[in-house]
Amino acid sequence: MEIIEGTIASPKGFNAAGLHAGLKKVKKDLGMIYSEVPAQAAAVYTTNQIQAAPLTITKEAVADGQIQAVVVNSAYANACTGEKGLEHAQAMQRAVAKKMQIAEKDVAVASTGVIGKILPIEKVLTGIKQIDLENSVPSDFHQAILTTDTTTKEIVVTAEINGQVVTMAGVAKGSGMIHPNMATMLAFITTDAHIQSGLLQEILASKTETTFNQITVDGDTSTNDMVLVLANGLAENPLIEKNSTAYRKFVEMFEFVSETLAKMIAKDGEGATKLIEAKVLNAATASEARLIAKKIVGSSLVKTAIFGEDPNWGRIICAIGYAGSTTDPNKIDLWIENHQLLSHSQPLIFDEVQMKDLLAQEKINITVDLNIGNAEGVAWGCDLTYKYVEVNALYHT
Known part of the structure; x- marks a missing residue:
């Protein structure tokens, strides 16, 4: 091709x-x-x-x-x-x-x-x-x-x-x-x-x-x-x-x-400055993996954190938890870009200054390993910015 x-x-x-x-x-x-x-x-x-x-x-x-x-x-x-x-x-x-x-x-x-x-x-x-x-x-x-x-x-x-x-x-x-x-x-x-x-x-x-x-x-x-x-x-x-x-x-x-x-389309979201890709690995089913990935990129708190270049992984964990899919809260591994932030749900030490620099990129990759199955899913979204509010506040006019 x-x-x-x-x-x-x-x-x-x-x-x-x-x-x-x-x-x-x-x-x-x-x-x-x-x-x-x-x-x-x-x-x-x-x-x-x-x-x-x-x-x-x-x-x-x-x-x-x-x-x-x-x-x-x-x-x-x-x-x-x-x-x-x-x-x-x-x-x-x-x-x-x-x-x-x-x-x-x-x-x-x-x-x-x-x-x-x-x-x-x-x-x-x-x-x-x-x-x-x-x-x-x-x-x-x-x-x-x-x-x-x-x-x-x-x-x-x-x-x-x-x-x-x-x-x-x-x-x-x-x-x-x-x-x-x-x-x-x-x-x-x-x-x-x-x-x-x-x-x-x-x-x-x-x-x-x-x-x-x-x-x-x-x-x-x-x-x-x-x-x-x-x-x-x-x-x-x-x-x-x-x-x-x-x-x-x-x-x-x-x-x-x-x-x-x-x-x-995701990259060109109204007012967007960053494309977010969330990949979920080793989920129970492919549909659950896709659902969790979409919950992550769809979370307003995740989207605003990415816009603010804030490595607040708690917002990602929260989105995983309310997705309504099969998870084991004690087995989750989490990466932003190539930096692992959680290992089996235990926080790891990371360089916040370096992470903030990584979050300044135009594309941000979030990877979650649920460690409970072998299914995968991916979703795409964008950050939530001041510009989004402006565009939609004035859309009719």
Whole structure:
């Protein structure tokens, strides 16, 4: 597998565009992804019981396992907007279908932004008409989906599968309201691999658990967001069958793209200055290991300690204890970076000045060994800063 420069349109047969439709003051706010042929599709969605109108439309579209185009707007979430919101999401779907001369059911819709505001649908529909895929800059799509993000998030990889070069690209937005169960962001993955939607859905669901669902910024689960995967088969590799060598290569690509995007989202948490990675070793089960790791990176006290560059390991132990998972309080080993702070739950002497210097890094690694099993789990989060409060205090305005 090789990482290459590229965009969400790098796989064969895909194109993408983004433009300013007037939803934001200046920045791009409307984007589209298009496949030359209908693509096999898979998706996972937020578990928030209050879900935005575009999710209703997209769930119906993806139900038959096929999507050819995706339209996304930022600035307005089109959530909690009643029947009018559903009408607007349907209008976006119809407009793209008419423009591209494809079936309405092959168009997915996504929105992100402020909840409860009515979408200026005429601006969106005018923007859809203005999208020019033939003369587009695909990376404009990466810009168009952002809200409070400070940077775009993209990754492109290639690998040889059954004698053919397969490309996979991913792009995501997400900075606040990040605590997926899936999901609390928008993420789109395209590939030219030949694979059926059922198997694609199975892979997405499995890898979501260990990647996107293992990030947290602030503990909030959004009303809107999803991960959508399109595979159009234009690499012309033989159909990928489960448990084959080709399948294992594809899964490796998919996991790498998903994990990379997940970590990019965690690192770009609103106001964040540091990425925190928590790894839990020798837990009773993998699900418990993942849960404990996520509790650690999600703890406000751990997050503020990391921001303050304070090696207060008591906050980490506290998070382990309230995770509700199997632990032996007398067997826990704990490291921050390569410095062991606890051995079988007994504190060790460490150089606090040196530790404070280590905590000044942009990425902080926390490792916990529970010494009760052989399962592992990892999660990613960020520090909690003054800037986070400022961003969210002023978000609506």
